[in-house]
Amino acid sequence: MTAEHPALALRGLVKRFDAKTAVAGVDLTVPAGSFYGLLGPNGAGKTTTLSMAVGLLRPDAGDAWVLGHNVWADPVQAKQLLGVMPDGVRLFDRLSGAELLAYHGLLRGMDPAVVNQRAAELLDVLALADAGRTLVVDYSAGMKKKIGLACALLHGPRLLVLDEPFEAVDPVSAALIRDILGRYVTGGGTVVFSSHVMEVVERLCSHVAILADGTIKRVGTLDKVRGEQTLEQVFVTVVGGRTATGEELAWLSQ
Amino acid sequence: MAVAVTDAVADVGAGRRVSARHFVRLKLRVMGNNFRGQGWRVGLFALGAFVGLWCAAFGFFLFAAPGLADNNRYATLLAAFGGGLVVLGWLLLPLIFFGVDETLDPARFALLPLPRRTLVTGLFAAALVSVPAVAVLLASTGLIFTAGVFGGWSAALTQAVGVLAGLLLCVAAARAVTSAFATMLRSRRVRDLAAVLLAGAAALIAPVQLAATAALQDADWDRLATVAAVVGWTPFGAPWTIGIEVAQGRVWAAPVKLLITAVTVVALLAWWSRSLESAMVGTASSGRGSTRSTATGTAVTQLFPRLLGWLPRGSFGALVAREARYWWRDARRRANLITLAVIGLFVPVMLNLGSTGLTAGGGDTSSPVLVTLSMVFVGVLAATTLANQFGFDGSAYSAHVVVGVPGAVELRARMAAFSLYLLPLVLVISGVLALLVLGQPGWIGLTAGSLLATFGAGLAVNTLLSVLGAYSLPETSNPFALNSGAGVARSFLAILSMLASAVVVIPMVVAAALLGDVWLWLALPVGAAYGLGAALLGAYLAGDVLDRRQPELLATITPRR
Numbered sequence: 038m039t040a041e042h043p044a045l046a047l048r049g050l051v052k053r054f055d056a057k058t059a060v061a062g063v064d065l066t067v068p069a070g071s072f073y074g075l076l077g078p079n080g081a082g083k084t085t086t087l088s089m090a091v092g093l094l095r096p097d098a099g100d101a102w103v104l105g106h107n108v109w110a111d112p113v114q115a116k117q118l119l120g121v122m123p124d125g126v127r128l129f130d131r132l133s134g135a136e137l138l139a140y141h142g143l144l145r146g147m148d149p150a151v152v153n154q155r156a157a158e159l160l161d162v163l164a165l166a167d168a169g170r171t172l173v174v175d176y177s178a179g180m181k182k183k184i185g186l187a188c189a190l191l192h193g194p195r196l197l198v199l200d201e202p203f204e205a206v207d208p209v210s211a212a213l214i215r216d217i218l219g220r221y222v223t224g225g226g227t228v229v230f231s232s233h234v235m236e237v238v239e240r241l242c243s244h245v246a247i248l249a250d251g252t253i254k255r256v257g258t259l260d261k262v263r264g265e266q267t268l269e270q271v272f273v274t275v276v277g278g279r280t281a282t283g284e285e286l287a288w289l290s291q
Numbered sequence: 292m293a294v295a296v297t298d299a300v301a302d303v304g305a306g307r308r309v310s311a312r313h314f315v316r317l318k319l320r321v322m323g324n325n326f327r328g329q330g331w332r333v334g335l336f337a338l339g340a341f342v343g344l345w346c347a348a349f350g351f352f353l354f355a356a357p358g359l360a361d362n363n364r365y366a367t368l369l370a371a372f373g374g375g376l377v378v379l380g381w382l383l384l385p386l387i388f389f390g391v392d393e394t395l396d397p398a399r400f401a402l403l404p405l406p407r408r409t410l411v412t413g414l415f416a417a418a419l420v421s422v423p424a425v426a427v428l429l430a431s432t433g434l435i436f437t438a439g440v441f442g443g444w445s446a447a448l449t450q451a452v453g454v455l456a457g458l459l460l461c462v463a464a465a466r467a468v469t470s471a472f473a474t475m476l477r478s479r480r481v482r483d484l485a486a487v488l489l490a491g492a493a494a495l496i497a498p499v500q501l502a503a504t505a506a507l508q509d510a511d512w513d514r515l516a517t518v519a520a521v522v523g524w525t526p527f528g529a530p531w532t533i534g535i536e537v538a539q540g541r542v543w544a545a546p547v548k549l550l551i552t553a554v555t556v557v558a559l560l561a562w563w564s565r566s567l568e569s570a571m572v573g574t575a576s577s578g579r580g581s582t583r584s585t586a587t588g589t590a591v592t593q594l595f596p597r598l599l600g601w602l603p604r605g606s607f608g609a610l611v612a613r614e615a616r617y618w619w620r621d622a623r624r625r626a627n628l629i630t631l632a633v634i635g636l637f638v639p640v641m642l643n644l645g646s647t648g649l650t651a652g653g654g655d656t657s658s659p660v661l662v663t664l665s666m667v668f669v670g671v672l673a674a675t676t677l678a679n680q681f682g683f684d685g686s687a688y689s690a691h692v693v694v695g696v697p698g699a700v701e702l703r704a705r706m707a708a709f710s711l712y713l714l715p716l717v718l719v720i721s722g723v724l725a726l727l728v729l730g731q732p733g734w735i736g737l738t739a740g741s742l743l744a745t746f747g748a749g750l751a752v753n754t755l756l757s758v759l760g761a762y763s764l765p766e767t768s769n770p771f772a773l774n775s776g777a778g779v780a781r782s783f784l785a786i787l788s789m790l791a792s793a794v795v796v797i798p799m800v801v802a803a804a805l806l807g808d809v810w811l812w813l814a815l816p817v818g819a820a821y822g823l824g825a826a827l828l829g830a831y832l833a834g835d836v837l838d839r840r841q842p843e844l845l846a847t848i849t850p851r852r
Contacts, residue, residue: 091693092692092693092695092842093689093692093693093842093845094842094845094846095842095843112695113695116693116694116695119693121693123686123689123693125686126686126687126689126849127685127686127687128687128690129613129617129684129687129690130687131616131617131620131621132594132613132616133593135589135590135593135594136590136593136594136613136616138590139589139590139591139593139594139609140594140609140612140613141690141694142590142591143591143594143604143605143606143608143609144606144609144610144690144691144694144696145606145694146605146606149591149604152590152591153589153590153591156589156590156591157589157590160590170593172620188690
């Protein structure tokens, strides 16, 4: 049944904060089995869009469906199929890594035996087993990203929504995360992630959407969006920006 | 070393010195920006200012009463005891209830090249800009009035200086104590500290009982006046009594008392300055001891504390286990627990000692109504700890939203985890009160029953409040820190929840008053059932609300960055 539905469908999402419109009508269809990159400069509304897509933020208008289940009308079904890693959000960081995974698993009503087995495996693969009983609050930034990813993966979701998964991650950990996500998509899962690192997106994604000023500017398969140019050139053209002339900040050179 | 830093700064900073004025302006600017586009914040602030003014007016007339009545006799008494109470309030209330406004978080200044002295005076000056400080200043002008009536201009002027000094003392005391306590709570020594505090509280019972009984038995005013005179020579009373001293012809006392105050303020600031360093470095380096010990057992067994191994391995059990761990591991929650334990033991003991002393007949005359009331106080206070339980979690709560945890399950688990800590405490408090203070083992049912009923009812009220009236807490290392403006919200929430809980539990007090001796036996089962029923009903009702507004709750408790 799920094969007929897109993994994630957003229709007319709008969010205003006070006077500022953060997201002004986003439509997006993420086909099942795709590796989808959501690109945009800082403040473009990526986090707001993804938060509304996964049920963390109630939109002012519009709707979101996860594999055909409405996130706001039928949250239980939708949230079971969904794994989320928000950005800039604290974890329950006064637990150790293993405790945190056990907590997430049991919270989702998983069988304790399955939780134990998967938690051990995830900690092992993500090279977090060495941390032992260290609390997550004392983890490094990269380790926090990895344990966040483990929490999102634990229940075997059909759709992964990741906000800035490669932010503040060292190259070794980034390679590991890329590898795991790649295998997840090969195995039939769908990944949507936001980023402003062109190189990662070009390497990984089958589809991209460029978001700026709260609306989607370009959308489609990577090749279609990119055309003859590099993704970075397209991005800069779409978003618009100034380039340094070399005159300003002269006092910085000594 | 401080000198070296100052020199270095003088070299780098091109001329312009940073003074306390900058900190004050910064605080005003931050407060102003917080109001921008947030009508309800302006409203809350106005309400807080109004209440502050009201209290100030009340205080003014109290302090000015001797002058208004033209009665010299009680002037020292009022000044010493009233002023002393104000200082005591500034010392204790931030720890128990209100926290300190940390609009200017010291950690934000860590990277700036500021000498410690500038930082401390600046933060101190900024701390003076607050509604309570203004209220105290206005109220204590009553003292100036009184001094003026009896001693003319010279006494009034002296007292004006004294009032300013007293205000400095109050704010310095509040800052130093919360900061030092915060530092201690972050460290691993906190367990020892808690033990010491509790032991100290217990040890104080005996001498306090004697003193209170003695004082109240022959409660003649002359003896109280002697006590007031003594208090007037401690930092608690010194700044408030200098005007009266001048008026009564002891001009030499004024500079001495001012000196006492000044030395105390400087000492407090020095103390604050020391603990400020750890506040600036933050939590990152406060690594815990057991970091390197290797994990044993499976992930699930690690999550559940050993004592809670019997919990069901499902979402309810996981929530209880996580909450139970958090009440100890999160400095903010631990601070609440420890102060609660100390206050919960102190207040009923003092209250009942006072009343037994008043009737002077030994242990058996404290009335069931008074005992019930003091237990109501403890129960309400305990439950108020949960009034912003979601605020403790902050953005971490998003994990629950992503999973879609059912509201009623979540709230029942939170109540259960808190009760794991509170129920033993309830037993201890009611036991201590019944056995040691009242000398009536038979009353243990009454004390425990009243406490349980209030606690349960309070849980119900506060759970609903925590869903509807949550606010965000700053992500700093100081467990007493509040966002600017949150202080008012917090006070009102606390008062609201206390009133509501107290109303819900009125039947217990009425029963204590009407039923007589039968109630001594019935209080425990009835109280326990009442509390449990109220808590479950509260979780059911509030859970329904929570189910509908999970994302909104998440938005209100996520700190603005």
